[in-house]
Amino acid sequence: MTSKEQFELIKRLKAIADMGLVYAEDSYDIERYEELKNISLQLMSHLADTPFEKLDAFFLPQLDYPTPKVDVRGFVLNENDEILMAQESVDLKWTIPGGWADIGTTPKEVVIKEIKEETGIDAEVVRLLAVYDKQRHKHPAEPYYIYKLMFFCRATGGELRPGFDMKGAAYYPIKDLPELSEERILESQIQHLFQLVKEDVQEVYVD
Numbered sequence: 001m002t003s004k005e006q007f008e009l010i011k012r013l014k015a016i017a018d019m020g021l022v023y024a025e026d027s028y029d030i031e032r033y034e035e036l037k038n039i040s041l042q043l044m045s046h047l048a049d050t051p052f053e054k055l056d057a058f059f060l061p062q063l064d065y066p067t068p069k070v071d072v073r074g075f076v077l078n079e080n081d082e083i084l085m086a087q088e089s090v091d092l093k094w095t096i097p098g099g100w101a102d103i104g105t106t107p108k109e110v111v112i113k114e115i116k117e118e119t120g121i122d123a124e125v126v127r128l129l130a131v132y133d134k135q136r137h138k139h140p141a142e143p144y145y146i147y148k149l150m151f152f153c154r155a156t157g158g159e160l161r162p163g164f165d166m167k168g169a170a171y172y173p174i175k176d177l178p179e180l181s182e183e184r185i186l187e188s189q190i191q192h193l194f195q196l197v198k199e200d201v202q203e204v205y206v207d
Helices: 003-023 027-048 052-058 108-120 185-200
Strands: 070-077 083-088 098-100 121-133 148-157 166-172
Touching: 003 027, 052 121, 070 083, 070 108, 070 121, 070 185, 083 108, 098 108, 108 121, 108 148, 108 166, 121 185
Parallel strands: 070 148
Antiparallel strands: 070 098, 083 166, 121 148
């Protein structure tokens, strides 16, 4: 079993503990679920080589049924079929624009906002291309369980420039992609999204 597979099992273990703490009423059950949660964090700490105290502080107490987080991203092509990309300040690597879904904002509104903020480009949503379950792809391991909504978008204006928290913004051809921020996007996903657009596949891909 790979370390990523172990990490995914530990996340499931923690989710079970969190779910139990939401619904448990008996003090004995609460104690057992707290113990299960601590064990999962200890295992996560060992696997991620991160202090237990840091992980414990990272996760807020779960007050409701635990569900995946949602990452929303926009796939934009120019007239030369080059892909709109943004360079992350954190690792200086590149991704298609996007970020966490915001409460009170629709997925379409989120992706349009993220494209504008990260690249300076105004865009409109054409359609949803794919829903990826992040654990089904070869991303680096991380604490959250994440779904990725991938929208095909069309540029409508604006000026290409990096946002305040980005180092760069540019269009890249599919055959000459920059070094990718694999926590956010994989080359296999970009190739897949490009294929869905160019072959005009109308059915939304879902893992």
